[in-house]
Amino acid sequence: MPRVIPPLDLTADPVELTAALVDIPSVSRDEAVIADAVEAALRAQAGHLEIIRSGNAVLARTNLGRASRVVLAGHLDTVPVNQNMPHSRSTEGEKLVLHGLGTVDMKGGDAVMLSLAATVTEPRFDLTFVFYDCEEIAAELNGLTRIQRDLPEWLRGDLAVVCEPTDAAIEAGCQGTMRVDVRVPGKRAHTARGWMGVNAIHGAGELLRRLSDYVPRQPEIDGCRYHEGLQAVKITGGVAGNVVPDECVVSVNHRFAPDRSPEQALAHLQEVFEGFELTVTDGAAGALPGLNAPVTQELIAASGGATPVAKLGWTDVSRFAALGMPAVNFGPGDPKLAHTQEEHVPAWQITHCADVLRKFVS
Template identity: 90%
Template sequence: MTPPLDLTADPIELTAALVDVPSVSETEQELADAVEAALRAQAGHLEIIRSGNAVLARTNLGRSSRVVLAGHLDTVPINKNLPLTRSGDGDELVLHGCGTVDMKGGDAVMLNLAATVAEPRFDLTFVLYDCEEIAAERNGLTRIQRDLPEWLLGDLAVVCEPTDAAIEAGCQGTLRIDVRVPGRRAHTARGWMGVNAIHGAGEVLRRLSAYEPRQPEIDGCRYHEGLQAVKITGGVAGNVVPDECVVSINHRFAPDRSSEQALAHLRELFDGFEVTVTDRAEGALPGLNAPVTQELIAASGGGSPVAKLGWTDVSRFAALGMPAVNFGPGDPKLAHTQEENVPAWQITHCSDVLRKFVS
């Protein structure tokens, strides 16, 4: 049985407690139960509801603005990196283990604020949700947006994903396509009678190799687009000229383009070939000019936000018409790795910045 969580404890120790409750996607119930119980016992100033294995809490103080803080409870599968371990001490303390980066450090910061800030200057909504690490249709935010849409609305969303304790603005969109190269089957002994589709894929690869990605600057943040072949399939048998080859391609596009515009760009690039969309997700504009976002930047010390080069759930909040940023402890390059670890000072820093911002 999970020991009761102390949400008023140092967020570093709360991170350790959260990490030691395994919560691989679709097995979050134990952690969600513990989070809900702790909020109900220690945060009587909040309205609290449960949605599946997501826990939502909010103030209702009639403030003129509302800030939504969001983080997922699930992790990728454990990879010989639980229970949590520690290295160093004092300012050099580092927490190691599955979820330390992605993203139980950010969850701990949120939960500590939820329990200890009873009179924020904004109304606050805390969304701790399930199944972020798997298919989008399983993501808890999909269910919450369908069943409880009012719980996701505000004037700013802060997604506490790992950012190395810097503010990362918006996010890039992602588009996956299949480019099909046709051929004609023939016996390899009479290969000249067929058309080899795998050979024909060379033109697709040539266009990819010659491609120069855009690097647009938006609200002072430079985004770097990407276009990569991620899979090639083709072939029938060892003695048959293949009649089809498919090159699967991933495109990361800056948020000044919609997915439709990005797709039009790819169709133009691969003109002459059949292009099929297999997955897409919109990006999110930085929204740094919004007054409430400027207040967060000021609370962080005024450093310049940087572009989010991946895709995160800030896109979902941006689609609802609100500015959204990523801000949380941990190096995102360590997410999903066996070596996942977070410096304790980053947890403290993110906690201090958000406390200053909302208090």
């Protein structure tokens, strides 16, 4: 029998709204129930918004003719359940903490967005809210990919705020990412006559030495210091217990600062691994901070003027930056807890993010 989901109250405290969202299962590719609940709540409680559905994404926006538009985006899906549903509560120093799947990644941010969508009826910017699906899995399934293809006008604005967890700090831009397979050739032979072959796994020693000796850049961009990285994440080789391996493949992940394009990042890897064959298996551009844009400066001021920090990871801000708009990450929750069984978020961070964004858009 289908589970009955209580209607969402978008005018409730965003902390309580977070708890309600957490208790709705929404593992990637199974977001229909939460999307239905979000759509129904917006249609019933936010009549000032234009609302449309795209698959299991829900989009809403004002059309007030303001001079600028701010896009707020958050994904509805989570990683698989790990004995961390429904939500639970605890206190730390008399302060409330919510525990459970999605409290950090990222139903706290979704709750903040839904609260603003329903209660800020006369914003000083036009606002677009994008609640999308399948962020936690392959990029081609990400709801933003579909929306950008089918409804590109819904992603345009003068600033994008992705409400991913940032410990309630503004994280600027994001790093790019690239994965490559580095191949080491060899020659097969029987291990009883190993001198007749060339052991590819032994040959990977030079490759691993270069990785061990690698010194990453730490460029500063718009006052934000990014920390690049180059890490071996997988190694394969060998065909049998009595055969000298004729190939060894080391998979390497490179996180690069947003002042480099993917093409420049690849050129750098080709320099680092000169003499080895490289095959790119995955990659995505980073996003420049965009902190000098006037609308971004207004968000920083609304946050109390705290200095933004670099996003040391990749998020969907990259998609918005590729559209030519500044984009930042700002949401409740410690990102280091994302995808863990111990996900939890201090209630004050949800309240703080809601207050900052409300001040900014009002």
